Amino acid sequence: MKQTLLALLCLLLATMGASAQDEPEYRLEVGGGLALTAYEGDFNGNLLRGNQPMIAAVAKYKMNPRMAWAATLGVGKLKGSSKNTDTWYPQLAENPVEFSTPLTTFDLRYEYNFWPFGTGQEYHGARPFTPFFALGAGLAFTGKPKLTYATAQAPVDPLPDAKSTVAFQLPFGLGVKYKLKQRLNITAEWMMHFTGSDRLDGVEDPYGIKSSGMFKNTDCYSTLQISLTYDLWAKCKTCMNDND
Numbered sequence: 001m002k003q004t005l006l007a008l009l010c011l012l013l014a015t016m017g018a019s020a021q022d023e024p025e026y027r028l029e030v031g032g033g034l035a036l037t038a039y040e041g042d043f044n045g046n047l048l049r050g051n052q053p054m055i056a057a058v059a060k061y062k063m064n065p066r067m068a069w070a071a072t073l074g075v076g077k078l079k080g081s082s083k084n085t086d087t088w089y090p091q092l093a094e095n096p097v098e099f100s101t102p103l104t105t106f107d108l109r110y111e112y113n114f115w116p117f118g119t120g121q122e123y124h125g126a127r128p129f130t131p132f133f134a135l136g137a138g139l140a141f142t143g144k145p146k147l148t149y150a151t152a153q154a155p156v157d158p159l160p161d162a163k164s165t166v167a168f169q170l171p172f173g174l175g176v177k178y179k180l181k182q183r184l185n186i187t188a189e190w191m192m193h194f195t196g197s198d199r200l201d202g203v204e205d206p207y208g209i210k211s212s213g214m215f216k217n218t219d220c221y222s223t224l225q226i227s228l229t230y231d232l233w234a235k236c237k238t239c240m241n242d243n244d
Contacts, residue, residue: 023122024234029060029068029185033227037076041219043099043201044080051224052077054103058187058227065116065123070134074105078142078221080201083150094151097159099201101145103221105193107138107171119182128179133172140167140195140221145202162202167195167219183231194220 035054038047054076062068083096111134118126145162175189198204200219 023119023182025065025118025122026183026231026233027062027235028233029058029062029229029231031058031185031227031229032056033058033072033187033225035074035076035223035225037074037078037103038222038224039078039080039200039219040221041080041198041201042203042217043082043097047222050079050081052079054223054225056225056227058229060111060229065118065126066113068111068113070109070111070136072105072107072109072138074103074223076103076105077101078103078145078200081150096150097147098150099145099147099162099203101162101164101200101202102143103200104141105138105169105223107136107169107193109134109136109138109171113177117177117179119179121182129177131174131176133174134189134191135172136170138169138171138193140169140193140197140200141165142167142200142202147202159203163199165197165199165202167197167200169193169195169220185229185231187225187227187229189223189225189227191223191225192220193222194218 033056035056036051037054038051040047044050054074056072056074058072060068060070077100079100081096081098111132113130113132115130116123116126117130119128120126142165144164147159147162171191171193173189173191175187177185177187180186195218198218
């Protein structure tokens with residue numbers, strides 16, 4: 001009798017373990033997001049100032065519950081001002097400059113989840129919540145910025161004409177993911193986008209400090225984004241032995 005009960009218990013546990021992974025594992029996420037974009041450069045020294053709205057399209061290919069490739073296309077605006085920004089350049093100290101420019105940004109990022117991400121019914125040990133970090137590469141496109149002086153006084157040494165630009169950018173940041181439902185995900189993330197250009201604001205080296213590389217006196221911007229994505233492309237019905 002005891003042996004029969006033990007056999008039934010083992011069968012029940014095996015059945016529960018199998019049913020816990022009956023749901024398919026999805027490979028693709030698609031969706032969109034809303035973000036705030038902040039410019040950091042010669043005409044702004046504060047990431048909390050001048051935030052502008054942005055909309056974004058998001059697609060992710062999930063290699064496994066811990067890793068994914070994410071592509072993001074965003075359209076928004078950059079805005080900044082040299083007012084209240086430390087400068088020894090007399091023209092900008094006496095006549096603060098404000099600028100505004102349209103921004104289109106695209107990047108491809110690698111995401112690593114600190115915990116396996118999922119409902120737990122498609123992959124053993126998966127959790128519906130996880131923090132993650134991301135690192136990638138992309139491009140930033142700005143239109144011809146509109147430069148205006150904050151005071152009516154005409155500058156003695158006017159800035160050169162602003163120009164549009166295409167810049168290589170490196171996004172890096174952190175975020176959290178949460179499964180609202182089996183196939184619906186919400187993500188909150190903060191990304192810093194380092195660029196190789198000092199012309200996002202339309203003017204190169206306005207303070208006379210030569211820019212070079214990706215980090216020396218170049219412009220950058222940050223994005224604080226919330227996204228909703230939906231799972232597509234089921235990998236399999238049972239993933240107990242297929243975790244690649």
